[in-house]
Amino acid sequence: NAGVTQTPKFRILKIGQSMTLQCTQDMNHNYMYWYRQDPGMGLKLIYYSVGAGITDKGEVPNGYNVSRSTTEDFPLRLELAAPSQTSVYFCASSYSLGGSGNTIYFGEGSWLTVV
Template sequence: NAGVTQTPKFRILKIGQSMTLQCTQDMNHNYMYWYRQDPGMGLKLIYYSVGAGITDKGEVPNGYNVSRSTTEDFPLRLELAAPSQTSVYFCASSYSANTEAFFGQGTRLTVV
């Protein structure tokens, strides 16, 4: 039972570097989400997708990009890493807007 798989689990980036956080799900879910979680700040939605080829901004999209070329994959791209992007990133998926969201294990990113 793979569910939602995120890679890598940990990463240290230097300021200005770029990277892609990978997320894949094997539940044939239509909806996928990217959140960041900072201490004392709760979960903030970065981007979400309601199906392949469709993406939309969440609360905090600046500095990030996403694509959804397949149902399974929803990568998150950081183009010019900044210290403010140090956070734990969670990918999630759900079958529909009204059903349970399943979360990955998270990617802990530090930008120095």
């Protein structure tokens, strides 16, 4: 079972470059999320989507953009990369509201370094 698949696994970016983290899920989940994980800080929600065509900001959206054209895909775009965006990024999905008791399933993570 594939579950949530995100690419690339590792990437080094130069300051000012842009890139897209890809995420796809095959569980037909309505909800998808992007989190970032920084040491000692836990997970912070960047953006989430409740369905195709609908996205909303999380706790730390600045410097990022998302789109949701299909149920399966939820790419995260980094514009003008900055060292503060060095982090581990996790894509996740759930059938319904994650905060309302529905289990959230995570991808394997993307390690991004901005130099």
